[in-house]
Every structure is written in structure tokens, then in C-alpha cells.
């Protein structure tokens with residue numbers, strides 16, 4: 001059989017040569033089934049009734065590049081690694097047990113001390129060497145001006161110290177915002193008229209960031225969305241000699257419904273107003289409108305000019321277009337926050353058997369990387385790393 005004959009294998013019947021073609025095809029399939037497959041029209045083992053067609057004249061067949069797992073992995077464009085993950089940890093000190101968070105199955109407020117160490121040690125054993133610390137502040141320490149945020153011996157500061165003492169090479173990120181310490185449940189100081197004060201709040205955010213740097217933080221992350229806070233924090237850190245402490249800015253943080261479980265975890269949701277004080281029930285006067293895209297460019301330009309080292313988009317999956325936008329707008333690394341509500345959705349569907357959790361989660365992580373994120377903050381940090389390591 002020569003090449004010309006083989007090329008005819010699998011072609012649609014043409015009256016004159018139909019019989020000859022069948023014979024050739026049978027021989028070809030018997031001795032070299034791969035040849036028949038190469039022509040894209042194998043007749044081996046097709047269900048009866050499968051139409052016999054003329055192969056399409058298609059020089060470009062993208063399926064060729066998907067034909068084997070070996071080949072697919074060889075040409076994969078986006079890779080997820082535990083090195084990309086930043087693991088959020090909730091810390092409390094109301095007793096020595098971890099406390100489950102009802103709306104985040106599998107996630108706990110960790111008891112300050114060895115429970116925190118053990119959790120982080122487990123993360124590190126899977127290659128996750130970055131954490132971001134969120135303290136659960138007891139109600140009696142919350143005030144309208146949130147001074148606990150910069151208490152040098154506050155839970156946040158002690159947790160940072162504990163982590164850096166235990167794991168000197170761990171990258172410890174912090175959250176800079178007043179909400180966990182604010183009796184009004186806002187990221188900034190609320191005036192009696194219900195305005196979240198910008199410049200006054202920044203004064204305290206700077207103190208908070210410096211106190212975290214003094215405790216040993218590697219990266220401070222303002223999540224408050226006040227205007228100008230990145231530049232002010234940069235100057236405050238530099239003034240105190242912390243020129244090596246980085247700033248990861250929540251650059252495009254949207255006023256999202258997906259933060260609900262996080263606010264459960266820290267009891268940090270905006271509180272009801274009082275007779276003499278109007279407390280806004282939501283964060284829409286500082287967090288971005290979910291409808292806005294161009295505005296993210298404006299935020300990014302400001303943060304870059306003010307000295308941000310990393311820019312973040314939050315939430316994650318519903319905002320992949322914004323991740324891609326920042327990736328193309330700036331040379332800075334881009335982080336994305338796969339937030340508490342996104343975690344809760346996946347867990348809830350998985351618990352009901354409606355989604356394959358591992359596949360759905362790794363698909364989400366891959367999508368963040370494809371959209372252009374370098375860093376991924378995710379409560380799935382440990383589980384996803386186990387899956388990436390091939391564990392069940």
C-alpha cells in the first residue's frame with residue numbers, strides 16, 4: 001500500500017472505487033490502525049449508523065493538541081502551584097479550642113498559640129508559605145475609633161510575632177482596616193452623620209500598619225478603600241525605617257455580597273445605627289460599585305503612583321475581567337482574593353454532591369492564573385495544595 005492509497009483511506013464512497021477502498025481500509029485498519037486514526041475518520045468500532053462522510057478539509061484542528069494528557073500538560077498555559085497561595089487565617093483567644101465557622105465548613109477561628117502554629121505548619125508542609133492574619137476581636141475591645149487596631153500587644157500583633165518567631169521564612173501578610181476593631185463595624189471611623197471619614201481614618205491606618213511592621217509583618221495589606229492610604233502608609237513605614245515592608249493594596253475591592261461568611265467569622269458586619277448616630281448598613285461609599293470596570297484603572301493608577309508593591313482584586317471569580325484588566329494595566333504583581341462567599345458556595349454544592357469539589361476548586365484556581373493573577377488568597381490553600389500534590 002503506498003502513500004496515495006493510504007490517503008484515500010476513510011474517504012466517502014465513490015462509485016468506481018468503493019469496493020477497492022473497503023478492501024484497502026480493512027487492510028489498513030488491520031495492520032496499521034494508527035494510520036486510519038491519523039486520517040481523522042477511523043471506522044474501527046464506531047456505532048452502527050455512524051455516517052460515512054468526506055473528511056473536512058481542515059488544516060487547523062485544535063483537537064490535535066488535546067489528544068493526550070502528556071501533550072496537554074506539555075503545552076498548558078497556566079499552572080497553579082502552592083507557591084501562588086496566600087492562606088487567610090482567623091485567630092481568636094476566647095478559649096483554647098478552634099471554633100468552627102458555620103458558613104465556612106472546614107475553616108476555624110484558630111486558638112492563639114499552638115493551634116495557629118500547627119495549622120501553619122501543615123500549610124508549609126504542602127508548600128504554602130504565605131499567610132494573612134485576621135484577628136477576632138472581643139466586643140469589649142471594640143470602639144468607634146478602633147484604637148485596638150494599633151495596640152502593640154493586640155491579638156494581631158502577637159500573632160504576627162508568634163508566626164515570625166516560629167517560622168522566620170514565612171511571609172506574613174496583615175490586613176490594614178479598622179473593621180475588626182470598630183464598634184460600628186466599618187473599615188473607617190464613622191461620623192455622627194454616617195460619613196466614613198477618609199483622612200482621619202488614614203491616620204489610624206498608618207499607626208496600625210506601623211504596629212504590624214514592628215511586630216514583624218512582611219507585607220501590610222490595606223483593605224479599607226480609603227483614598228490615599230497607600231501613599232500615607234508607605235511614608236509612615238519609611239519614616240519608621242520599614243523600607244523593606246511591602247504593601248499589597250486591595251486596589252479594586254468591590255462592595256460585594258460575597259463577604260458575608262467572613263463577617264460572620266469576625267462578627268465584623270456593620271452594626272445597626274443608634275438614635276444619635278447614623279451607621280451606614282453597607283460599605284458602598286468606599287468599596288467599589290460592582291458595575292464598574294474603568295474605575296478599576298483609576299484605582300490602579302493611584303495605587304501604583306503611591307507605591308503599592310502588589311495590587312489586588314476582590315472578590316475573585318465574578319471579577320476575572322478586572323484581574324485581566326490590572327494585569328494589562330500595570331507591571332505590578334496582581335493578587336486575587338477568592339473570598340469567603342465563594343468558598344461557601346463551593347463547599348455547599350460539594351456537600352450536596354452537586355459538584356466535584358476538587359475539580360471545581362482547581363478549575364477556579366487555574367482560572368485565576370489564566371486571568372493573570374500571580375497570587376491567590378484562598379481558604380482552600382491547604383486542601384488545594386493537597387490535591388495538587390496528588391492526595392485525595
Ligand SMILES: NCc1[nH]cc(CCC(=O)O)c1CC(=O)O
Nearest residue numbers: 177187223258259262339340341
Ligand atoms: N476590610 C476587612 C476585610 N478584609 C477582607 C474581607 C473579606 C474577605 C472574605 O470575604 O473572605 C474584609 C471584609 C469586608 O470588607 O467587609
Ligand SMILES: [Mg+2]
Nearest residue numbers: 225226227299
Ligand atoms: Mg484607592
